Amino acid sequence: MLSLELKLNRSQVSDELLARYADEETVDDSRFEDESQLKPEMVPGNISLPASSEIAETGIVSGQLLNISSTVLYILVGFISFFGIVFNAINIIIFFKQGFKDTVNISLLVLAVSDMLSSLALLWLSVCYNPWYAKADLPFDLQSVAYLTGGWPHLCLARISGWITAFVTFERCLCIALPLKVKAIITPRRTIYALVGIYFSMVATVAPVFYSIRLEPKYLPMINETKIVMVYVANGIVIENVFTSVNIFSQFASFSAVIVCTAILVQNLLRNSKWRQSTSSCVKQESVSNRDKKVINMIIFISCIFIICYLPSIVNLIVMIAYPAYDIGGRYHNLCVLIWAFLKPLEGVNSSVNIFVYFSMSSKYREILDRMLKRND
Numbered sequence: 001m002l003s004l005e006l007k008l009n010r011s012q013v014s015d016e017l018l019a020r021y022a023d024e025e026t027v028d029d030s031r032f033e034d035e036s037q038l039k040p041e042m043v044p045g046n047i048s049l050p051a052s053s054e055i056a057e058t059g060i061v062s063g064q065l066l067n068i069s070s071t072v073l074y075i076l077v078g079f080i081s082f083f084g085i086v087f088n089a090i091n092i093i094i095f096f097k098q099g100f101k102d103t104v105n106i107s108l109l110v111l112a113v114s115d116m117l118s119s120l121a122l123l124w125l126s127v128c129y130n131p132w133y134a135k136a137d138l139p140f141d142l143q144s145v146a147y148l149t150g151g152w153p154h155l156c157l158a159r160i161s162g163w164i165t166a167f168v169t170f171e172r173c174l175c176i177a178l179p180l181k182v183k184a185i186i187t188p189r190r191t192i193y194a195l196v197g198i199y200f201s202m203v204a205t206v207a208p209v210f211y212s213i214r215l216e217p218k219y220l221p222m223i224n225e226t227k228i229v230m231v232y233v234a235n236g237i238v239i240e241n242v243f244t245s246v247n248i249f250s251q252f253a254s255f256s257a258v259i260v261c262t263a264i265l266v267q268n269l270l271r272n273s274k275w276r277q278s279t280s281s282c283v284k285q286e287s288v289s290n291r292d293k294k295v296i297n298m299i300i301f302i303s304c305i306f307i308i309c310y311l312p313s314i315v316n317l318i319v320m321i322a323y324p325a326y327d328i329g330g331r332y333h334n335l336c337v338l339i340w341a342f343l344k345p346l347e348g349v350n351s352s353v354n355i356f357v358y359f360s361m362s363s364k365y366r367e368i369l370d371r372m373l374k375r376n377d
Contacts, residue, residue, distance in 0.1 A: 060335055066337060069338055075130070077344045077348050080119075080348035081351075081352075088352070091115075094368045108168070108358075111161060111354075114157050114161045114164060115354065121154035122348055122351070128146030141230070144229045153206075156203060160202045163201075163202065163257075164195065165306045166254050166257035168299055168302075172261075172265055172296050173261050175292065176264075176265065176268040205243055209243055211239070213240065214230070214232075216228065251314075251317075258303050258307060261303070262307065266300060310346070312343055313343050316343065
């Protein structure tokens, strides 16, 4: 979902400069007598700007509708992200109090950390890409700064959350397929190693981008100012495109893994439920099965939230690949930007609502939260 978002963010860096120049009351036409002044290197990040005729062709969405809708949606994103930070902070405290003996608890704790950081990055993006701030007179280009300090970190953290969700659903699949061996296979120590490996692997897929792009002062003839903007090193765009492709593959892979593991969980849960109903068992065995079933149900809910929130973005990404006109800078540029803006709140929802699943499906979670809120006094 977020990989093509980076292309959108780069486009917004250029759009901000165009908007500011378009609103200048006095225009010095001599700036444009030499067409070489419009070379890509004169724009933040060496981004080639579309011709004026291409900019005017917005497809079926007007610029006014895009600006109004984007403003409302980014405000909504900021609102959701703020609560996501608070909710995940609560999750971290509660899971930390529960200890590190249970592998699922460890996974959910690390998931809460990545979701909280993802919400923080999304909150920063909601501020920087809000159209209200597009014409702010700052010594640096706000969108350029946000692209590096918010866009790529958010991409990395979203990939981490996706793979952690895939890992925890896979772990529950093993619990059903190998109930007598799963504790020997998935130990707390191995779980920590796996989660740390996910973090380092995803960071490694974005680290080269921060080498390829720098924030440096640059004179911009279009606005006759010097600003701190994005500047690519030699072959920087190639490096960025390569690792953007890596993250697109990672996105599809983690999403597919979550779908497959969730489908297996649901299928085996239904089959085992029918089997238990047809056989007799002792009270102790039934009690253990009920606890396992509650954990599996909770994981299914979490993975379903992930699938529901990310499926529209996956579909939108496929459409962008299949129809070049529906792309950033294409004929339907405004429509593409508007759709991505509508999908942003879903990212925030995915990182924020797990607290309600935990509260409704985990008695230990409710007990610790009650003590924290002193409800029992």
